[in-house]
Structure formats: structure tokens, C-alpha cells
Amino acid sequence: MTTRLTPLDAAFYASETSSAPMHIGSLAIVENAHGALTYDKLVDIVNSRLCLVPRYRQKVREVPLGLGRPVWVDDKDFDITYHIRRSALPTPGSDEQLYELVARLSSRQLDRTLPLWEMYLVEGLEGGRCAIFTKSHSALVDGDESLEIGHVILDSNETPREIADDLWTPGHQPNDATLALQAVADIVSRPGDGIEMVRQTASDIGARVGGTVAAIGKFAAGLHSPPGVAPPSPLNAAISRNRLFDVAKTDLEDYRRIRQQFGCSINDAILAVVTGALRTWLQTRGEPIAAYSSIRAYVPMSVYVGDAGATTANIAGSELSSFLIDLPVGEPNQVIRLSHISHATEAHKRNTRSVTARTLVRLSGFAPASLHAMSVRAASRYGQRMFNLLITNAPGPQIPMYIAGARMLEMYPVSPLLKNQALSIGLTSYDGKVYYGLNADRETMSDVDLMTTLLYESMEGLLNACA
Incomplete structure (x- = not known):
């Protein structure tokens, strides 16, 4: 049995280019001094959990003559060892070498003839650690019916939870004639699909998904009309096919201090740090900055239980919200910047409605990768000129998590670059820390390492203001 890609999935699939691969990445750093996590164990645990994410054994088939949207079909030759790969850093591998490897892997498109995901076990990291880098196509993960693979391979105990044996066998493989006939029948029964196919001839993904708001409406409900074109910024330029990746690690307790001192939310504090x-x-860079200069950010996800930083592993009942916000980079006073941001987010809360996240945590209670995928999908609702920067922010549990018995130490999101966007910033909170993952275009933003240094300085400035 085949399943047709949704209009939004099809738009992501069709819009991908070599300079803008549309996959969501995540980097987990794991304590492995005693060798608990081996390649074979990783393959075993992923294999045992694939029944929870069945689309990871399906590939995309295009319909002849473009008569309809592509379909998902089972990969009859599915080989998990192709998708899970081994890599090694020269011992002792440094964090910087790991980030360079992640940048190279993020730059490569996924093989479109196979299921649209890859996972890498990176060995040789200094300090008895290893890393797992995963990338999944944005068409594959919708955060609702199809979750990200990292969502299901983590456990809250060293002993992996038992999953019922999977007796998967690939379904029937339709031929081209069958796919074409099914597409024609769908057009006859649902004429709107034919109109949508015409819409998809546009070159901008923002235009393509303009008629598919209903597909993501439950995740971005209540958004206002775009307030116009974003201000000019060096963050917006034609991008290359090469990437740089860097990270910052901060303490969740510091954001709580800022929240308590200034009466803002944790999310406000995070945005103030980024703004600084x-x-x-x-x-x-010598850019002119006036008193009212701003950078417009799209922040699709703001999820914190009671705004206390997701203090429990289960975030069911927390809320998702999406909004455009003008970050006041022209304001020199960090406390006033925070006040501006807090007022803007309060106005957003009063005028929009949020959506509960229960469906996202129904498996393991660890939702960040799926939430980041939803962020990118929600951001595509707007055209490329409507905002300067995408910031995704998703919480994880505040207890240790394990992969095949090995403790996960850190978790960094790797959000894709949208067209003409030189930087994306992803944040994940986990076990008392807030982790920043910065994915940047290697040519346009070669100084991304400076940005991570400035994040630390901005945080220090706000903490000094607390004192």
C-alpha cells in the first residue's frame, strides 16, 4: 500500500537543492569510556525501534509525468547497515574535529533513491566519548504521525526498554502505470489536488506551501499576518553548498536567575542572549546600527513546562507557539533589550493560541529532534524575505538519557539553512544545560565561531546585570 506525500512534504522534497539540503540534524555526545555503545549495539537498538517510526523503512517514488504528488513505498531492499555508518576521528579526537565532520556531513544531500535518513557513529572522541549524528529529511519527519529516529532510541534507564518483536515485511511495489492511474483517480476525486500541483511550479517554497497552511495549522495556529519584509541583514545572502557548525553550552539555572530577576520567561532570556x-x-563586521535597528527572527517553538525549563522528563501538556519577533539589536542596554523582547512575547501570548505537545512525547518523553523538525516546517509558511534568522528552541528532559546503556552527555540540534539564510540557531535544553547548535554557510558566515564566543559574552552581561 502506498501513501501520498502531503502537499507540504512534497514541497520540501521538490524544493531541495545542492546548496540547501532539507534535512534536520541532531548531534548527541555520549559517554562511552567502558565501550557500552558499539556499532553493533547501535544497529540492534535502531533496528528494534524502527517499528515505532515505520516511515524510516520507506522511500519516495515519483509519479510518472508529474501527474500527482510522490508517494511513500516500502523499500524492499532496505539495508539498515547502509543507513547507520561508522566514522572515526584521529585519536584523541577533539570537539572541533567533530564539529568539522558534522559540517561536512550536513552539507551532503541524502540519497533520494533510498529512505531519507542517515546515522553516524563517530568514534575516537577524546575523554572516552563517542558521538551520534543523525540527519532526516524534512519531508520524512512531521512531528506528529512521523517522529524523528532520535526520539525513539533513547531510554530513561541504562537498561533499554523492551519493544515487541518487529515482523516487518515490505509491501507490494506498484509499477509506474499503477502510480499514474492512482494519481489520475485522486485528481478526479479531489480536484483541489490538481490545483495544488499547479501551485508547486513556483520556485520559492514559501509560495509552494502557501496553500498548505492547513497541514501545519495545528502547530502554528493563530499566527498574525506577516508584518512586511524583514530589514536588510548580512545574514541573508546567496549560500553555498558548504557548511560550518559550532556550539555553545550554557546552564539552565542561569536563565532561571535572569527570569527571577527581571520577571521575564526563560525563552525571553534566551532570545535576549542571542540578540546581544x-x-x-x-x-x-562594521555594519551600521541605528537606535531602532532590528533583526527579525522566526521562533516557531517555545516549549517550557510552566516556564520552569522542562523540569520533568515528560513535557506532556506543555505548549507550542510560533511567532515573528524583531530582535532589538540597536538597543545598547542589555536589560532594556530584554524588556523589549519580553513585551513582544507577551503580546504574542495574548493574541495567539498555542497547541499542546502531548502527541510528541507519547513514546520516550524526549521530543527535541521532532520539535525542531516541526519548527522548520512551520517556518516555511513564510516567504524567504519575511525574516532574517530561524531560531528553533525545544526542551528535553532534565534527567539523564541513555542509548543502548551509554549515557548521553550533550545534545545539539543542527537545523537546515533555508534559502538565502546564512545562519540557523537551534537550542535544546537537557539535564540542566541549554545547548546551542549553530549551522552556518561556510562562505557567507565564516566567522560563526565568533558568534558562539559572543553568546557566552552576552550571557555573562545579563548575569552581571542580575548581580
Whole structure:
């Protein structure tokens, strides 16, 4: 049996280019001094959990003559060892070498003739650690019916939970004639699909998905109309096919201190830290900054239980919200910047409605990768000129998590770059920390390492203001 890609999935699939691969990435760093996590164990645990994410054994088949949207079909030759790969850093591998490897892997498109995901076990990291880098196509993960693979391979105990044996066998493989006849029948029964196919001839994904808001409406409900074109910014330029990746690691307790001192939310504090870093970064580039200069960010996800930083492993009942916000980089005073951001987010809360996240945590209670995937999908609702920067923010549990008995130490999101966007910033909170993953275009934003340094400085400035 085949399943047709949704209009939004089809738009992501069709819009991908070599300079803008549309996959969601995640980097987990794991304590492995005693060798608990081997390649064979990783293959075994992923294989045992694939029944929870069945689309990871399906590939995309295009319909002849473009008569309909592509379909998902089972991969009759599915080989898990192709999708799970081994890599090694020269011992002792440094974090910087790992980030360079992640940047190279993020730059490569997935093989479109096979299921659209890859996972890498990276060995040789100093300090008895290893890493797992996963990338899944945005068409594959919708955060609702199809979750990200990292969502299901984690456990809250060293002993992996038992999953019923999977007796999967591939379904029937339709031929081209069958696919074409099914597409024609769908058009006859649902004429709107034919109209949608015409829409998909546009070159901009924002235009393509303009008629598919209903597909993501439950995740981005209540958004206002776009307030116009975003201000000019060096963050927006034609991008290359090569990437840079860097990270920052901060303490969740520091954001709680800022929240308590200034009466803001944790999310406001995070946005204020990012704004301070962006302001200084613009100054280092000699960019003119006026008193009312801003950078418009799209922040699709803001999820914190009671705004206490997801203090439990289960975030059921928390809320998802999406909004555009003008970050006040022209304001020199960090406390006033925070106040501006807090007022803007309060106005958003009053005028929009949020959606509960229960479906996202029904398996393991660890939802960040799926939430980041939803963020990118929600951001595609707007055209490329409507915002300067995508910031995804998703919580994880505040207890240790394990992969095949090995403790996960850190978790960094790797959000894709949208068209003409030189930087994306992803954040995940986990076990008392907030982890930043910065994915950047290697040519346009070669100084992404400076941005991570400035994030630390911005955080220090806000904490000094607390004192």
C-alpha cells in the first residue's frame, strides 16, 4: 500500500537543492569510556525501534509525468547497515574535529533513491566519548504521525526498554502505470489536488506551501499576518553548498536567575542572549546600527513546562507557539533589550493560541529532534524575505538519557539553512544545560565561531546585570 506525500512534504522534497539540503540534524555526545555503545549495539537498538517510526523503512517514488504528488513505498531492499555508518576521528579526537565532520556531513544531500535518513557513529572522541549524528529529511519527519529516529532510541534507564518483536515485511511495489492511474483517480476525486500541483511550479517554497497552511495549522495556529519584509541583514545572502557548525553550552539555572530577576520567561532570556550576540557580531563586521535597528527572527517553538525549563522528563501538556519577533539589536542596554523582547512575547501570548505537545512525547518523553523538525516546517509558511534568522528552541528532559546503556552527555540540534539564510540557531535544553547548535554557510558566515564566543559574552552581561 502506498501513501501520498502531503502537499507540504512534497514541497520540501521538490524544493531541495545542492546548496540547501532539507534535512534536520541532531548531534548527541555520549559517554562511552567502558565501550557500552558499539556499532553493533547501535544497529540492534535502531533496528528494534524502527517499528515505532515505520516511515524510516520507506522511500519516495515519483509519479510518472508529474501527474500527482510522490508517494511513500516500502523499500524492499532496505539495508539498515547502509543507513547507520561508522566514522572515526584521529585519536584523541577533539570537539572541533567533530564539529568539522558534522559540517561536512550536513552539507551532503541524502540519497533520494533510498529512505531519507542517515546515522553516524563517530568514534575516537577524546575523554572516552563517542558521538551520534543523525540527519532526516524534512519531508520524512512531521512531528506528529512521523517522529524523528532520535526520539525513539533513547531510554530513561541504562537498561533499554523492551519493544515487541518487529515482523516487518515490505509491501507490494506498484509499477509506474499503477502510480499514474492512482494519481489520475485522486485528481478526479479531489480536484483541489490538481490545483495544488499547479501551485508547486513556483520556485520559492514559501509560495509552494502557501496553500498548505492547513497541514501545519495545528502547530502554528493563530499566527498574525506577516508584518512586511524583514530589514536588510548580512545574514541573508546567496549560500553555498558548504557548511560550518559550532556550539555553545550554557546552564539552565542561569536563565532561571535572569527570569527571577527581571520577571521575564526563560525563552525571553534566551532570545535576549542571542540578540546581544547578534548586536556585537554586526559591530565586528562594521555594519551600521541605528537606535531602532532590528533583526527579525522566526521562533516557531517555545516549549517550557510552566516556564520552569522542562523540569520533568515528560513535557506532556506543555505548549507550542510560533511567532515573528524583531530582535532589538540597536538597543545598547542589555536589560532594556530584554524588556523589549519580553513585551513582544507577551503580546504574542495574548493574541495567539498555542497547541499542546502531548502527541510528541507519547513514546520516550524526549521530543527535541521532532520539535525542531516541526519548527522548520512551520517556518516555511513564510516567504524567504519575511525574516532574517530561524531560531528553533525545544526542551528535553532534565534527567539523564541513555542509548543502548551509554549515557548521553550533550545534545545539539543542527537545523537546515533555508534559502538565502546564512545562519540557523537551534537550542535544546537537557539535564540542566541549554545547548546551542549553530549551522552556518561556510562562505557567507565564516566567522560563526565568533558568534558562539559572543553568546557566552552576552550571557555573562545579563548575569552581571542580575548581580
